[in-house]
Each structure stands twice: as structure tokens, then as C-alpha cells.
Amino acid sequence: WQISPNGGSQPQWRRDGKELFYIAADHRLMAVAVKSGAMFEAAAPTVLFETRTPAFFMRSDYSASADGQRFVVNTRVREGTSSQIVVLTKWTAALRQ
Numbered sequence: 001w002q003i004s005p006n007g008g009s010q011p012q013w014r015r016d017g018k019e020l021f022y023i024a025a026d027h028r029l030m031a032v033a034v035k036s037g038a039m040f041e042a043a044a045p046t047v048l049f050e051t052r053t054p055a056f057f058m059r060s061d062y063s064a065s066a067d068g069q070r071f072v073v074n075t076r077v078r079e080g081t082s083s084q085i086v087v088l089t090k091w092t093a094a095l096r097q
Helices: 091-096
Strands: 009-013 019-023 028-035 046-050 062-064 071-073
Touching: 009 062, 019 062
Parallel strands: none
Antiparallel strands: 009 019, 019 028, 028 046, 062 071
């Protein structure tokens, strides 16, 4: 069954199998509600949000929570900008002060 009318990549099932997520060619994270059983049915894709992931990349740049309500997305920094990663250690001690 074709799920996406214009292709896509990085498909992932919601843990309960009721939804399929993928990255569309225009970098949007899409969701498709599905029903399985005697007959397979797929709803029209809906846009969840825009990402800065490469659309056609072999590894997965996102992960969905079990209920499909929250996502962690690996984004790309635009060329010419800088990024910073801050690692906070012993943060519980700082809370007690």
C-alpha cells in the first residue's frame, strides 16, 4: 500500500501500530492513521511539523514517544551558523544551593 502521495523516508510506526510517521520530501514530519485487521486502511497523511532533517536519508533523524504525541528530532544547523552543546553535570547539587 502506498502511504505517501509524493514519497518519503525514515518511516516509523507508533508503538501501538495505529499510526505511521515519515519525513516528506519537503522536510515535514507526517503522520498517517492506519487500521489493520481483515482489511488494511490508511487515512490521508497529515502534517505534524516542519523539520530541518534531510528528507531522503537512510538513518532515522527522529524518534516518537510511545503514544506519538512527543518527538525528539535531530536537526541540522544551517551553514554559516554556529551551535553550542551545554552539558550540565552535578545539577542536583546546584538545586540544593
